[in-house]
Amino acid sequence: DADVTQTPRNRITKTGKRIMLECSQTKGHDRMYWYRQDPGLGLRLIYYSFDVKDINKGEISDGYSVSRQAQAKFSLSLESAIPNQTALYFCATSAGTHVGETQYFGPGTRLLVL
Protein backbone atom coordinates (compact mmCIF):
# COMPACT_ATOMS: atom_id res chain seq x y z
CA ASP A 1 0.00 0.00 0.00
CA ALA A 2 2.86 2.44 0.67
CA ASP A 3 3.68 2.44 -3.05
CA VAL A 4 0.30 4.02 -3.82
CA THR A 5 -0.63 7.04 -1.74
CA GLN A 6 -3.81 9.07 -1.61
CA THR A 7 -4.46 12.52 -0.21
CA PRO A 8 -6.44 13.48 1.71
CA ARG A 9 -7.37 10.36 3.68
CA ASN A 10 -10.56 11.95 4.96
CA ARG A 11 -12.54 14.90 3.66
CA ILE A 12 -15.77 16.59 4.64
CA THR A 13 -17.24 19.05 2.18
CA LYS A 14 -20.52 20.76 1.41
CA THR A 15 -22.89 20.32 -1.48
CA GLY A 16 -21.79 22.33 -4.50
CA LYS A 17 -18.14 22.59 -3.57
CA ARG A 18 -15.37 21.52 -5.93
CA ILE A 19 -12.88 19.09 -4.48
CA MET A 20 -9.88 17.16 -5.73
CA LEU A 21 -8.57 13.81 -4.58
CA GLU A 22 -4.98 13.02 -5.41
CA CYS A 23 -3.14 9.78 -6.07
CA SER A 24 0.57 9.20 -6.44
CA GLN A 25 2.48 6.00 -7.10
CA THR A 26 6.09 4.96 -7.00
CA LYS A 27 5.60 1.58 -8.67
CA GLY A 28 6.40 2.87 -12.14
CA HIS A 29 3.11 1.58 -13.51
CA ASP A 30 1.53 3.03 -16.61
CA ARG A 31 -2.05 2.21 -15.73
CA MET A 32 -4.02 4.02 -13.04
CA TYR A 33 -7.62 3.76 -11.92
CA TRP A 34 -10.17 5.49 -9.70
CA TYR A 35 -12.89 3.48 -7.96
CA ARG A 36 -15.58 4.26 -5.45
CA GLN A 37 -16.74 1.80 -2.83
CA ASP A 38 -20.24 1.78 -1.43
CA PRO A 39 -21.58 -0.77 1.07
CA GLY A 40 -23.10 -3.76 -0.71
CA LEU A 41 -22.00 -2.56 -4.14
CA GLY A 42 -18.34 -3.45 -4.15
CA LEU A 43 -15.98 -1.28 -6.14
CA ARG A 44 -17.15 0.56 -9.21
CA LEU A 45 -14.81 2.04 -11.78
CA ILE A 46 -15.01 5.82 -12.29
CA TYR A 47 -12.13 6.55 -14.67
CA TYR A 48 -8.98 4.86 -15.84
CA SER A 49 -5.82 5.85 -17.67
CA PHE A 50 -3.47 3.56 -19.57
CA ASP A 51 -0.82 6.24 -19.97
CA VAL A 52 -0.40 10.00 -19.61
CA LYS A 53 -2.21 10.74 -22.88
CA ASP A 54 -5.00 8.22 -22.41
CA ILE A 55 -8.09 8.84 -20.26
CA ASN A 56 -11.18 6.65 -20.32
CA LYS A 57 -14.56 6.74 -18.64
CA GLY A 58 -15.55 3.87 -16.41
CA GLU A 59 -18.89 2.61 -15.26
CA ILE A 60 -19.89 5.68 -13.23
CA SER A 61 -18.05 8.75 -14.58
CA ASP A 62 -20.92 11.26 -14.41
CA GLY A 63 -20.16 14.07 -11.98
CA TYR A 64 -16.43 13.30 -11.96
CA SER A 65 -13.40 14.37 -13.96
CA VAL A 66 -9.75 13.30 -13.87
CA SER A 67 -6.33 14.57 -14.74
CA ARG A 68 -3.21 12.49 -15.41
CA GLN A 69 -0.49 15.02 -14.66
CA ALA A 70 2.36 12.55 -14.98
CA GLN A 71 2.92 8.82 -15.05
CA ALA A 72 2.96 8.83 -11.28
CA LYS A 73 -0.01 11.13 -10.60
CA PHE A 74 -3.72 10.76 -11.25
CA SER A 75 -6.24 13.17 -9.72
CA LEU A 76 -9.99 12.84 -9.37
CA SER A 77 -12.20 15.94 -9.20
CA LEU A 78 -15.77 16.42 -8.16
CA GLU A 79 -16.78 19.63 -9.91
CA SER A 80 -19.86 20.22 -7.77
CA ALA A 81 -20.14 17.70 -4.98
CA ILE A 82 -23.49 16.17 -4.07
CA PRO A 83 -24.44 14.00 -1.06
CA ASN A 84 -24.71 10.76 -3.06
CA GLN A 85 -21.01 11.10 -3.85
CA THR A 86 -20.33 10.29 -0.22
CA ALA A 87 -18.23 7.14 -0.45
CA LEU A 88 -14.80 5.61 -0.03
CA TYR A 89 -12.58 6.34 -3.02
CA PHE A 90 -9.66 4.17 -4.07
CA CYS A 91 -6.87 4.73 -6.51
CA ALA A 92 -5.19 1.69 -8.04
CA THR A 93 -2.34 0.96 -10.44
CA SER A 94 -1.29 -1.91 -12.65
CA ALA A 95 1.72 -2.57 -14.81
CA GLY A 96 0.41 -3.65 -18.17
CA THR A 97 -1.91 -5.54 -20.41
CA HIS A 98 -1.44 -9.14 -19.30
CA VAL A 99 -4.74 -10.59 -18.11
CA GLY A 100 -3.06 -11.91 -14.99
CA GLU A 101 -1.72 -8.52 -13.99
CA THR A 102 -2.98 -7.54 -10.55
CA GLN A 103 -3.96 -4.13 -9.32
CA TYR A 104 -2.34 -2.37 -6.39
CA PHE A 105 -4.55 -0.16 -4.28
CA GLY A 106 -3.99 2.95 -2.24
CA PRO A 107 -5.35 3.24 1.30
CA GLY A 108 -8.48 5.11 0.24
CA THR A 109 -10.05 8.53 0.77
CA ARG A 110 -13.20 8.71 2.83
CA LEU A 111 -15.39 11.54 1.50
CA LEU A 112 -18.47 12.95 3.19
CA VAL A 113 -20.62 15.44 1.29
CA LEU A 114 -23.05 17.32 3.50
Place this chain on the structure above:
Amino acid sequence: AQSVAQPEDQVNVAEGNPLTVKCTYSVSGNPYLFWYVQYPNRGLQFLLKYITGDNLVKGSYGFEAEFNKSQTSFHLKKPSALVSDSALYFCAVRDYGQNFVFGPGTRLSVLP
Protein backbone atom coordinates in the same frame (compact mmCIF):
# COMPACT_ATOMS: atom_id res chain seq x y z
CA ALA B 1 -21.24 -8.27 -19.83
CA GLN B 2 -19.12 -9.79 -17.12
CA SER B 3 -20.48 -9.99 -13.60
CA VAL B 4 -19.57 -11.40 -10.22
CA ALA B 5 -21.86 -12.50 -7.43
CA GLN B 6 -21.00 -13.11 -3.81
CA PRO B 7 -24.18 -14.61 -2.39
CA GLU B 8 -23.33 -14.07 1.27
CA ASP B 9 -23.03 -10.60 2.79
CA GLN B 10 -21.58 -12.05 5.98
CA VAL B 11 -19.84 -15.28 6.93
CA ASN B 12 -19.21 -16.21 10.54
CA VAL B 13 -16.86 -19.00 11.50
CA ALA B 14 -15.19 -20.13 14.71
CA GLU B 15 -11.42 -19.87 14.97
CA GLY B 16 -9.77 -23.11 13.90
CA ASN B 17 -12.66 -24.18 11.71
CA PRO B 18 -12.49 -24.25 7.91
CA LEU B 19 -13.91 -21.28 6.07
CA THR B 20 -15.44 -20.80 2.64
CA VAL B 21 -16.34 -17.52 0.96
CA LYS B 22 -18.41 -18.07 -2.16
CA CYS B 23 -18.10 -16.44 -5.58
CA THR B 24 -19.84 -17.11 -8.86
CA TYR B 25 -19.17 -15.35 -12.12
CA SER B 26 -20.49 -14.76 -15.60
CA VAL B 27 -18.20 -14.09 -18.54
CA SER B 28 -18.38 -14.47 -22.29
CA GLY B 29 -14.97 -16.01 -22.79
CA ASN B 30 -12.21 -17.37 -20.60
CA PRO B 31 -12.52 -16.24 -16.98
CA TYR B 32 -9.65 -14.51 -15.23
CA LEU B 33 -10.55 -14.53 -11.55
CA PHE B 34 -9.11 -12.81 -8.50
CA TRP B 35 -9.62 -12.56 -4.77
CA TYR B 36 -8.76 -9.43 -2.81
CA VAL B 37 -8.99 -8.73 0.92
CA GLN B 38 -9.67 -5.42 2.62
CA TYR B 39 -8.70 -4.89 6.24
CA PRO B 40 -10.18 -1.95 8.18
CA ASN B 41 -8.90 1.43 7.01
CA ARG B 42 -6.78 -0.19 4.34
CA GLY B 43 -6.90 -0.56 0.59
CA LEU B 44 -7.52 -3.87 -1.12
CA GLN B 45 -4.73 -6.42 -1.08
CA PHE B 46 -4.29 -9.16 -3.65
CA LEU B 47 -4.73 -12.72 -2.33
CA LEU B 48 -4.71 -15.03 -5.34
CA LYS B 49 -5.78 -15.44 -8.93
CA TYR B 50 -6.79 -18.02 -11.50
CA ILE B 51 -5.66 -17.48 -15.08
CA THR B 52 -5.22 -20.99 -16.45
CA GLY B 53 -3.96 -24.41 -15.40
CA ASP B 54 -4.58 -26.18 -12.10
CA ASN B 55 -8.09 -25.56 -10.77
CA LEU B 56 -6.82 -25.26 -7.19
CA VAL B 57 -4.96 -22.02 -6.69
CA LYS B 58 -2.93 -21.25 -3.59
CA GLY B 59 -2.37 -17.73 -2.37
CA SER B 60 -1.26 -15.57 0.52
CA TYR B 61 -1.90 -16.21 4.23
CA GLY B 62 -2.85 -19.87 3.68
CA PHE B 63 -5.83 -19.13 1.46
CA GLU B 64 -6.72 -21.15 -1.60
CA ALA B 65 -9.49 -21.08 -4.17
CA GLU B 66 -11.01 -23.68 -6.42
CA PHE B 67 -12.01 -22.84 -9.95
CA ASN B 68 -15.03 -24.84 -11.11
CA LYS B 69 -15.91 -24.14 -14.73
CA SER B 70 -19.11 -26.18 -14.82
CA GLN B 71 -20.50 -24.35 -11.79
CA THR B 72 -18.92 -21.01 -12.79
CA SER B 73 -17.59 -20.67 -9.27
CA PHE B 74 -14.36 -19.58 -7.64
CA HIS B 75 -14.81 -20.14 -3.91
CA LEU B 76 -12.19 -18.96 -1.45
CA LYS B 77 -11.17 -21.42 1.25
CA LYS B 78 -8.90 -21.82 4.22
CA PRO B 79 -8.52 -25.02 6.26
CA SER B 80 -8.23 -23.32 9.66
CA ALA B 81 -9.50 -19.79 10.22
CA LEU B 82 -7.71 -17.20 12.34
CA VAL B 83 -9.25 -14.24 14.12
CA SER B 84 -6.89 -12.07 12.07
CA ASP B 85 -8.61 -13.30 8.88
CA SER B 86 -11.62 -11.15 9.78
CA ALA B 87 -11.98 -8.69 6.91
CA LEU B 88 -13.96 -7.84 3.80
CA TYR B 89 -13.30 -10.15 0.85
CA PHE B 90 -13.86 -9.27 -2.80
CA CYS B 91 -14.02 -11.57 -5.77
CA ALA B 92 -13.25 -9.99 -9.15
CA VAL B 93 -13.25 -10.99 -12.78
CA ARG B 94 -11.27 -9.39 -15.55
CA ASP B 95 -13.14 -8.49 -18.70
CA TYR B 96 -12.11 -8.11 -22.33
CA GLY B 97 -11.33 -4.43 -21.80
CA GLN B 98 -8.87 -5.57 -19.17
CA ASN B 99 -10.70 -3.80 -16.41
CA PHE B 100 -11.82 -5.50 -13.25
CA VAL B 101 -15.43 -6.15 -12.28
CA PHE B 102 -15.76 -6.61 -8.53
CA GLY B 103 -18.36 -8.45 -6.54
CA PRO B 104 -20.19 -6.70 -3.69
CA GLY B 105 -17.93 -8.16 -1.02
CA THR B 106 -18.38 -10.64 1.82
CA ARG B 107 -17.59 -9.73 5.39
CA LEU B 108 -15.83 -12.56 7.19
CA SER B 109 -15.93 -12.66 10.97
CA VAL B 110 -13.80 -15.26 12.74
CA LEU B 111 -14.91 -15.69 16.30
CA PRO B 112 -12.44 -16.64 19.04
